[in-house]
Amino acid sequence: MERDLTSLLAQCARQLNRLDGWLAALASKRGGPGDPYRPRIALVQRRLQRIMAQSPDVVLRRLAPPACAPHVALVAYVGGLVDSTLVESGVVTPLLSTTVPPSEWGERTFGAGGVEAVDNWPDILARLTRGDTLVFAPGCPVAWSVATARYKERTISRPKTEMSVRGPDEAFTESITTQMAQIRRFLPRPDLKFIPLAVGKQQQAVAVAYIEGVTNPALVDVVVDRLRRVEVDTRPNATAIAGLIRDHPSSIFPTIRATERVGLAMWRLAEGKVLVLVDGDPFVLVAPAPLADFYRTEMDYSGAWYDASFVRLIRFVGWGIGVYLPALYLAATEVNLNVIPATFLISIAGSRSGMPASPVTEVLLMVLVIEMLREAAIRLPQVLGTTIGTVGAIVVGTAVVRAGIVSPQVIVLITLTALSFYTAPVYELTGTWRLVNFAMLSAATVLGLEGIVFVSMLLIGQLCRMSSFGVPYFEPWAPFRLRDWGNTIIRLPYAHLRRRPTGARPLDTRWLSPPALRTSVHLRTGRSGRGPT
Amino acid sequence: MIPARAAAGMGTLLAVALAAAGCGDAHPIESRAIVLAVGADAGRGGELVWTFIFPNVTASASSITNLTPATQVYSTHVRAADFASAVEAVQDRLSRQPYLGDLQVLVLGLSLPAQRARAVVADLQQQALVPSNFLVAASPSPTGHLLTLPTAQEIVPRYFLTTFLACHWCRAFDWRMPAWEWWSRSESPGAAPVAPVLVAEDGDVVNTGVAVYPSAGPVLVMPPDAGAGLAYLTSRVTRDSFSFSSEGTTYTVTRVTARTRCSCRLTGDGLVADVAVRVHGQLAAMVSENSTAAAVRARMLVSRYVLERVLAALAWANAHRVDPADLTEKAILRAPRLTYALAPGSEYFRPIAARVRVATVVETAGISR
Structure with missing residues (x-):
């Protein structure tokens, strides 16, 4: 009999749970708060226990505040998410001493800040899981939510994916509040604005940062609008949000940039772009991000202008080698022999004597080996990764040649290509160009130089067609904006960088105020009459 | 999802590219024999004796020190009335297809009448796959002796006669004449193409004079x-x-x-x-x-x-x-x-x-x- 009763109770509990789910679904469909809070402490406690499945980290404390006597109040919080000292001093202690009626509690009653009244269950649960402490009092039509969240947060460290040898070396952390503080410290100006947003069903905390008066408001509106439209059931990270708000989501070309460097984010803000900060992800999104933007690093602005310009040019040369060199080799050895100078052609022919496989097989084999080594080096622990890389280089570079499987020229070629790919400062773009390289290889094998031209035309056409948050993706090449070349293809001296890049259509294009350009009379040198006196 | 029009457009472009590339008869490098030089001497019965010079296919950067000068190039001789027939005849004897895209030197035997020599150059000029910038020289027949002269001055991938003729600052007079210029002068009334006369002597090549090719008659040596x-x-x-x-x-x-x-x-x-x-x-x-x-x-x-x-x-x-x-x-x-x-x-x-x-x-x- 007792067993039957127990099973009946369990069934009832399950049915109640289902009913709660339906009610919540109905409420969310209506768009209103739905499922209102009712101040019956016993029911509240049972419901919390049921919803949280009696999780050990959810703390439910029954207190007897004088204001509620002879009844008890319920305090609920998640153990690992709150500052327990703050809970004790800011919530529990004031609660046990106050005589103010529960409906009048607020910031005056609780010692902690961020006190809000909540009147529906979805909000109550969202705040509970976010780290707030909830106070339920009998007869009070609202539950009080006190901001007591305090996460275990790692300290600010160096960037792991965007290395630099000079300049500020600070990476973002996972906490959105820390991210905002980091940006504020780099840009201590009152017109730096943050728009807080809650994205998705899990109310992921996201903030949009921009500089008022510099950033185009239309750009801010577009970013905010796209973020508000994100409806995702799980807690999205920066990559997921980037994938959901960016232009051309299916394209292999990234149209939004992620950075973990605070300095780079600051530079982009100063150019009139928008940052999207995502709580829990140390990567901050930068929008818009045309292709040329992926070739600019923070170090470009920390080093000498000539060095930065040279390095930028080297990146483009690296791109050319990475995408075109293996394809040109295949075109020249498989189809268009006449484009190679005779001495080089004989040299290639000599090195290929005795090789069992065709050049295209060798190139594809080596590309495969390089990709496997790369993947293995990422997955393995750092020490082991270095060893594997070294062993791989020796084995692949020497033994394969000696074994007569691959010609030495192909080894040189593929090594150069693999190195060239990594001149792209952003990892996503490295993957993109590898895919383009495969297309080039295929076209070059079948059609020779004509195939390379064919794929290049398709590539340029596609890049010209794309855009990133309203900015042409291939600018400043197409549309041709010569003025922007000074801060894209090269990096002009700061004295010549008078205007912001025009890509993001900033409201204020002046970056350097004219008075700063005037050299002091005492510092002028030159012809007589104009020099120092 | 690619729209149907875009897919059709890409397909058409690809088809045109395939048809226009002319890569249907293209052969990879490992199946080609690179022709470095050609010699033409007078033969019997109106035929010419053609000499084709190829680099040793085993000559790579690592094996070059093991090759003697005599084995760095090899030659093939055929008899044919014209150049196209000669190429076909050579192809029959080789395991690879001759590749004429890097022809560097044409040596005309002095025994060839001037008119026939002009015809040989014009014949090569008309070959679409032969570049028009190969250099023309003359030599007492047979030309094969000069073309395969073993010398330690150059090793493959460079060919001695090419560098010898191209080195215009090495000698007092620059007699280099690319084929297009030679052919142009042979076609111009009032002009006569010339070529340096090269002779193999004691393992070296010596420039002994200048051969002049009138529109008829024998070749004249100044x-x-x-x-x-x-x-x-x-x-x-x-x-x-x-x-x-x-x-x-x-x-x-x-x-x-x-x-x-x-x-x-x-x-x-x-x-x-x-x-x-x-x-x-x-x-x-x-x-x-x-x-x-x-x-x-x-x-x-x-x-x-x-x-x-x-x-x-x-x-x-x-x-x-x-x-x-x-x-x-x-x-x-x-x-x-x-x-x-x-x-x-x-x-x-x-x-x-x-x-x-x-x-x-x-x-x-x-x-x-």
Whole structure:
């Protein structure tokens, strides 16, 4: 009999749970708060226990505040998410001493800040899981939510994916509040604005940062609008949000940039772009991000202008080698022999004597080996990764040649290509160009130089067609904006960088105020009459 | 999802690319035999003896030290009436398809009549796969001996004859003539193409003179003085040098270069040419007398020397009724009616009456010597 009763109770509990789910679904469909809070402490406690499945980290404390006597109040919080000292001093202690009626509690009653009244269950649960402490009092039509969240947060460290040898070396952390503080410290100006947003069903905390008066408001509106439209059931990270708000989501070309460097984010803000900060992800999104933007690093602005310009040019040369060199080799050895100078052609022919496989097989084999080594080096622990890389280089570079499987020229070629790919400062773009390289290889094998031209035309056409948050993706090449070349293809001296890049259509294009350009009379040198006196 | 129109467009583009690429008959490098040089000698029964030179396919950067000079290139000889037949005949003998895209040298046997030699060059010019910039040279037959001359001066992937002919600063006169220029002159009435005569001697290649190809008859070889005069007449002097003895003093003039301007016109019974040669050289040997006086004396001697040779070249041209200096062609181009009247390659010669002026600058060698 007792067993039957127990099973009946369990069934009832399950049915109640289902009913709660339906009610919540109905409420969310209506768009209103739905499922209102009712101040019956016993029911509240049972419901919390049921919803949280009696999780050990959810703390439910029954207190007897004088204001509620002879009844008890319920305090609920998640153990690992709150500052327990703050809970004790800011919530529990004031609660046990106050005589103010529960409906009048607020910031005056609780010692902690961020006190809000909540009147529906979805909000109550969202705040509970976010780290707030909830106070339920009998007869009070609202539950009080006190901001007591305090996460275990790692300290600010160096960037792991965007290395630099000079300049500020600070990476973002996972906490959105820390991210905002980091940006504020780099840009201590009152017109730096943050728009807080809650994205998705899990109310992921996201903030949009921009500089008022510099950033185009239309750009801010577009970013905010796209973020508000994100409806995702799980807690999205920066990559997921980037994938959901960016232009051309299916394209292999990234149209939004992620950075973990605070300095780079600051530079982009100063150019009139928008940052999207995502709580829990140390990567901050930068929008818009045309292709040329992926070739600019923070170090470009920390080093000498000539060095930065040279390095930028080297990146483009690296791109050319990475995408075109293996394809040109295949075109020249498989189809268009006449484009190679005779001495080089004989040299290639000599090195290929005795090789069992065709050049295209060798190139594809080596590309495969390089990709496997790369993947293995990422997955393995750092020490082991270095060893594997070294062993791989020796084995692949020497033994394969000696074994007569691959010609030495192909080894040189593929090594150069693999190195060239990594001149792209952003990892996503490295993957993109590898895919383009495969297309080039295929076209070059079948059609020779004509195939390379064919794929290049398709590539340029596609890049010209794309855009990133309203900015042409291939600018400043197409549309041709010569003025922007000074801060894209090269990096002009700061004295010549008078205007912001025009890509993001900033409201204020002046970056350097004219008075700063005037050299002091005492510092002028030159012809007589104009020099120092 | 690619729209149907875009897919159709891409498919059409791909089909056009495949059809237009001409890669259907393209062969990879491992199935091609690279032809570096071709020799053509007179054969029996109107046929020519063709020599094709290929680099040793086993000559790679790592194996090059193991190869003797004699094994760095190999040759194949075939008999055929024309070049296309010769290529087919060679193909039958090889395991690879001959690749003519890097042909560098054509050596014409002196035994070939001039008209046949012109036809050979024209034949190669018409081959779409043969580049028009290969160099033309002449050699006493058989040419195969010269083409396969073992030498340690160059190793594969470089070919000795190519670098020998291309090194215009190595010799006094630059006789390089790419095939397109040779063919163009052979087709121009009044012009006669020339080629350096190369002979293999004691393991070396020696330039023994200049062969001139008239529109008919045998190939003519200019004597050394007339050949030097032709070089001065046609601005082909790159690094001449000579010594004179005068009044007990020896003058050596080096680094001699020359620039020549000709004004030519046809008259009723011949061709009148006004030739101005500007010679520049450096007085190399130290002389005991005042250096300015030495330079003046050397200048006179050089002018006389150059004048004698230019006159010798003109006399040779008049004697053989052929104009290797292209003075006749220049005169014809000034007479449009005549230009249109003459057929390509037709013979046209008028006796040349020339007024030659030589202006010489001889500098005394300074510290830069």
